Amino acid sequence: xKTKSNFVQVICATGLCLASATATAADTIKVGVLHSxxxxxxxxxxxxxxxxxxxxxxxxxxxxxxxxxxxxxVVDPASDWPRFxxxxxxxxxxxxxxxxxxxxxxxxxxxxxxxxxxxxxLLFYPVQYEGEESSKNVFYTGAAPNQQAIPAVDYLEEEVxxxxxxxxxxxxxxxxxxxxxxxxxxxxxxVAAEDIxxxxxxxxxxxxxxIVSDIKKFGSTGKKTAVVSTINGDANVPFYKELGTQxxxxxxxxxxxxxxxxxxxxxxxxxxxxGHLAAWNYFMxxxxxxxxxxxxxxxxxxxxxxxxxxxxxxxxxxxxxxxxKAVEKAGTTxxxxxxxxxxxxxxxxxxxxxxxxxPNHHITKPVLIGEIQDDGQFDVVSETDGxxxxxxWSDFLPDxxxxxxxWRKPMMCGNYNVKTGKCSGQHLx
Amino acid sequence: MFTIKLRVNVSSTNKRNxxxxxxxxxxxxxxxxTIVLTLFVQLFFLPLNASAQxxxxxxxxxxxxxxxxDKNTRDGALVQxxxxxxxxxxxxxxALLDGVLYLRKSDSLPVIVEKLGNSFKMVNASxxxxxxxAGRREVSKIKINNAIRGKLRAAIAxxxxxxxxxxxxxxxxxxxxxxLNDSDLAAISQxxxxxxDKHVQQAMQLALNLADLSGSGDQIKIxxxxxxxxxxxxxxxxxxxxxxxxxxxxxxxxxxSESLIAIEKRISLYEKIxxxxxxxxxxxxxxxxxxxxxxxxxxxxxxxxxxxxxIMLGAYTTWAIQTVIPAFIEYSLFIAVPAAFLVAFLVGxxxxxxxxxxxxxxxxxxxLATFGISLILQQTVRTLISPQNVPVSNPAWMSxxxxxxxxxxxxxxxxxxxxxxxxxxxxxxxxxxxxxxGLKVRAVSQNRQMAxxxxxxxxxxxxxxxxxxxxxxxxAGVALTQLSNVGPNMGQAYIVDSFMVVVFGGVGxxxxxxxxxxxxxxxxxxxxxxxxxxxxxxxxLVFIIMFIQKYPKGLFPQKGRAAGD
Numbered sequence: 001x002k003t004k005s006n007f008v009q010v011i012c013a014t015g016l017c018l019a020s021a022t023a024t025a026a027d028t029i030k031v032g033v034l035h036s037x038x039x040x041x042x043x044x045x046x047x048x049x050x051x052x053x054x055x056x057x058x059x060x061x062x063x064x065x066x067x068x069x070x071x072x073x074v075v076d077p078a079s080d081w082p083r084f085x086x087x088x089x090x091x092x093x094x095x096x097x098x099x100x101x102x103x104x105x106x107x108x109x110x111x112x113x114x115x116x117x118x119x120x121x122l123l124f125y126p127v128q129y130e131g132e133e134s135s136k137n138v139f140y141t142g143a144a145p146n147q148q149a150i151p152a153v154d155y156l157e158e159e160v161x162x163x164x165x166x167x168x169x170x171x172x173x174x175x176x177x178x179x180x181x182x183x184x185x186x187x188x189x190x191v192a193a194e195d196i197x198x199x200x201x202x203x204x205x206x207x208x209x210x211i212v213s214d215i216k217k218f219g220s221t222g223k224k225t226a227v228v229s230t231i232n233g234d235a236n237v238p239f240y241k242e243l244g245t246q247x248x249x250x251x252x253x254x255x256x257x258x259x260x261x262x263x264x265x266x267x268x269x270x271x272x273x274x275g276h277l278a279a280w281n282y283f284m285x286x287x288x289x290x291x292x293x294x295x296x297x298x299x300x301x302x303x304x305x306x307x308x309x310x311x312x313x314x315x316x317x318x319x320x321x322x323x324x325k326a327v328e329k330a331g332t333t334x335x336x337x338x339x340x341x342x343x344x345x346x347x348x349x350x351x352x353x354x355x356x357x358x359p360n361h362h363i364t365k366p367v368l369i370g371e372i373q374d375d376g377q378f379d380v381v382s383e384t385d386g387x388x389x390x391x392x393w394s395d396f397l398p399d400x401x402x403x404x405x406x407w408r409k410p411m412m413c414g415n416y417n418v419k420t421g422k423c424s425g426q427h428l429x
Numbered sequence: 430m431f432t433i434k435l436r437v438n439v440s441s442t443n444k445r446n447x448x449x450x451x452x453x454x455x456x457x458x459x460x461x462x463t464i465v466l467t468l469f470v471q472l473f474f475l476p477l478n479a480s481a482q483x484x485x486x487x488x489x490x491x492x493x494x495x496x497x498x499d500k501n502t503r504d505g506a507l508v509q510x511x512x513x514x515x516x517x518x519x520x521x522x523x524a525l526l527d528g529v530l531y532l533r534k535s536d537s538l539p540v541i542v543e544k545l546g547n548s549f550k551m552v553n554a555s556x557x558x559x560x561x562x563a564g565r566r567e568v569s570k571i572k573i574n575n576a577i578r579g580k581l582r583a584a585i586a587x588x589x590x591x592x593x594x595x596x597x598x599x600x601x602x603x604x605x606x607x608x609l610n611d612s613d614l615a616a617i618s619q620x621x622x623x624x625x626d627k628h629v630q631q632a633m634q635l636a637l638n639l640a641d642l643s644g645s646g647d648q649i650k651i652x653x654x655x656x657x658x659x660x661x662x663x664x665x666x667x668x669x670x671x672x673x674x675x676x677x678x679x680x681x682x683x684x685x686s687e688s689l690i691a692i693e694k695r696i697s698l699y700e701k702i703x704x705x706x707x708x709x710x711x712x713x714x715x716x717x718x719x720x721x722x723x724x725x726x727x728x729x730x731x732x733x734x735x736x737x738x739x740i741m742l743g744a745y746t747t748w749a750i751q752t753v754i755p756a757f758i759e760y761s762l763f764i765a766v767p768a769a770f771l772v773a774f775l776v777g778x779x780x781x782x783x784x785x786x787x788x789x790x791x792x793x794x795x796x797l798a799t800f801g802i803s804l805i806l807q808q809t810v811r812t813l814i815s816p817q818n819v820p821v822s823n824p825a826w827m828s829x830x831x832x833x834x835x836x837x838x839x840x841x842x843x844x845x846x847x848x849x850x851x852x853x854x855x856x857x858x859x860x861x862x863x864x865x866x867g868l869k870v871r872a873v874s875q876n877r878q879m880a881x882x883x884x885x886x887x888x889x890x891x892x893x894x895x896x897x898x899x900x901x902x903x904x905a906g907v908a909l910t911q912l913s914n915v916g917p918n919m920g921q922a923y924i925v926d927s928f929m930v931v932v933f934g935g936v937g938x939x940x941x942x943x944x945x946x947x948x949x950x951x952x953x954x955x956x957x958x959x960x961x962x963x964x965x966x967x968x969x970l971v972f973i974i975m976f977i978q979k980y981p982k983g984l985f986p987q988k989g990r991a992a993g994d
Contacts, residue, residue, distance in 0.1 A: 038808055040918050042816040160575075171963050201962040204922050206913045207714070209707040209843075210957045222667040234922075237818060237914030245840040247830055251579045267818025267914060272828075274528060275575045371574050374528045379572045 034102025039079025126315035130177035134405035175230035244272025362390025661836035712950020721902030737920025743769035743906025777899020935983030
């Protein structure tokens with residue numbers, strides 16, 4: 001199988017996806033996979049492409065969908081935001097896919113959003129994000145801020161006794177919005193302004209000496225201090241290396257990250273990071289039958305048991321299964337019918353519960369806090385009781401606290417203001 | 430929340446008869462409950478335990494071990510382990526803290542392991558016997574969390590106060606100083622008279638003085654403040670700040686704030702030194718990444734957009750070497766430096782012969798062609814190796830801090846890299862100035878026709894020079910693995926910075942490259958504290974643009990015929 005997936009990759013890399021897609025029989029249900037296989041985001045997104053191919057293969061082994069075979073159409077938007085929109089249009093108009101699974105960064109999602117709305121197709125978005133959005137055509141299977149950031153802060157405050165906070169992030173929309181929500185949340189809880197330090201760094205920042213030194217100073221007042229990190233991508237490795245070099249241990253100043261998972265750690269020597277934390281809705285180390293089966297299937301598909309699984313992979317697993325169930329329920333792949341059918345659909349997640357699609361197009365998930373171990377895995381130290389429902393519009397931001405999203409009839413609105421009773425179309429005005 | 434002091438006399442050699450546990454609400458409630466329950470059970474059965482003395486300590490430990498791997502019994506088992514006085518228990522605590530205490534799955538035998546690539550070398554944890562090798566799936570690690578790590582460190586500290594190694598003793602005292610308790614203080618004042626090492630003595634004295642600061646009696650406090658003098662340790666400044674803000678004892682508050690002012694003055698001096706060091710370190714990274722480019726762009730005039738990928742090739746060579754010889758991580762860098770040079774050198778030569786040679790005098794086409802090469806190299810690595818980052822370990826001799834003062838410590842890897850940068854620089858200078866090859870390189874770059882007329886084979890000189898520039902970028906890549914991530918995109922991060930340094934320093938001038946790199950690094954770090962990392966980067970770029978407007982040839986323009994115009 002590995003050779004086949006490589007083959008698809010090579011074909012796509014040379015821009016011949018179109019040819020491979022149109023050459024197949026007409027009686028299949030097509031699923032679009034919109035993940036970067038080259039460029040900066042390939043580091044994270046390639047795995048998700050493989051996950052989708054695996055899920056499609058497994059579904060076909062179970063007899064396909066509605067008696068038809070599923071077929072994955074893979075395109076490579078090459079980490080280039082405008083190209084995401086082009087490739088999305090190509091998937092929907094030329095390849096006539098019935099649903100698309102893809103995108104990673106918020107900017108790529110924002111870039112494809114108008115395309116999906118215009119052509120009325122479905123996008124399943126698998127990555128934790130900043131919220132403040134709910135589109136009729138998008139299903140957010142990753143965590144909203146209240147399913148990751150808020151429980152993480154609660155854990156640090158209640159169980160670790162943190163009183164001083166450093167919100168460190170990469171300078172773009174997800175960290176900025178998340179930190180805005182967290183800052184409002186912490187201030188609400190009575191944390192003084194001087195006990196919160198906010199720091200932004202450019203993408204791919206590699207020299208962390210001064211910032212880590214500042215973190216050390218900020219944490220030397222005797223009050224327990226923690227870093228809430230929304231640092232993204234490649235910048236994490238030098239950041240954690242610098243923490244290790246300057247001797248900031250997890251017992252002194254724990255760092256809790258929202259963008260560092262098993263996949264990211266597989267590229268780092270984790271010995272100096274042991275004990276630092278991450279908040280996710282899934283960890284590879286969770287011991288459930290569903291997870292064992294998923295990991296086994298993944299290792300079989302990818303051809304090596306060295307590869308890890310991570311949270312966005314689970315999000316695709318959930319999104320794909322929800323879509324399959326909704327199509328079966330609706331008896332058709334028609335986007336409008338699936339949209340209506342999918343709300344309320346529940347599928348087993350990999351951590352031993354049932355996740356359901358909510359009317360606001362977000363899903364219910366458990367929140368887990370894990371400590372990094374020296375084998376690159378996480379050991380779960382805290383877990384929410386039950387599942388947390390994803391909240392599209394944060395209750396902690398003044399602009400969005402009165403907004404709700406509900407895509408059931410008759411409301412059918414992604415941003416209904418409960419105070420004014422108005423719905424301002426697809427986008428909040 | 431509260432402190433429980435519990436006397437547990439489990440053996441005749443009372444090395445640590447007072448077991449002290451701090452629970453300050455760190456633990457989640459159910460774990461917390463388990464501990465309390467365990468403690469009650471222990472208290473209840475204490476006489477029973479004492480009567481079961483015929484059990485050897487090692488047997489007790491062996492019973493504890495399986496409990497450590499279960500989350501529900503872990504905390505209780507840990508309390509027992511700390512209380513046990515067996516000679517092996519200290520090693521167990523250390524192994525647990527270092528994450529090398531495992532259980533063999535077949536018979537639950539606790540083993541201390543050493544990782545050898547994909548397998549483990551096992552040593553019996555209770556008697557030190559060699560148990561041979563085991564695969565990854567045959568053993569399971571005993572997992573611990575932050576709260577337990579803290580307790581382990583405290584427990585290890587109180588045992589290792591009598592260790593033979595002064596470094597271990599010093600570390601123990603420092604760990605104790607962070608959260609002083611009565612039993613630790615008693616132990617410290619007991620061992621101080623027999624302590625021989627000067628540094629450990631000082632640390633112990635500091636701990637005792639700190640204890641006096643929280644004790645009773647104004648005079649004692651003032652004496653302690655004077656005895657501590659100027660000490661930049663965090664615990665001192667915290668304590669003094671507390672005292673200085675207490676109005677009920679004005680004399681103490683005065684003494685404290687006076688001392689605090691002096692300490693803060695010292696700290697701010699150290700902060701300046703630290704910023705300078707950070708700047709020089711960033712500068713050395715910039716300069717190192719740029720030196721190779723100074724050859725290809727500066728000397729040869731080729732705009733090589735694939736320069737970053739040469740750095741990447743060097744970094745991947747380091748990874749490959751560490752993967753091939755996992756047992757020799759300590760020496761891997763010494764092998765990696767020549768190997769990375771060779772790999773990048775050969776790839777560089779190949780690029781020159783296949784592409785660049787045909788495009789001399791056409792800078793725009795060279796730029797586009799080399800940009801294409803950089804994309805090809807990136808995607809090749811992505812396809813052949815993996816789109817993910819690959820892990821490169823730091824050898825032990827390059828990790829850690831060189832502590833000059835509690836408020837000033839320099840990272841050893843950065844010091845090493847700074848001198849390594851100077852080493853590369855001076856080697857290159859020597860090569861260009863004092864060797865026959867260097868003479869030819871300079872001749873060809875200054876006047877190609879004349880050099881050819883005088884017998885220099887400009888074709889092979891070009892290939893070798895380009896290879897040299899690429900090779901040096903490869904060597905820079907080896908150094909960068911110690912600071913940053915190794916992945917297909919890593920080269921991109923350095924290409925803009927490298928061009929910036931070369932242009933700012935003056936094209937064709939190696940000294941310019943070095944000084945430009947170092948000064949840009951320092952400039953960036955001076956700006957960062959008040960402008961933030963994002964703005965600092967922008968300001969530096971704007972500054973360079975303005976500078977180039979005024980001095981188009983950079984800091985050190987070439988003069989005379991070499992200037993080429």
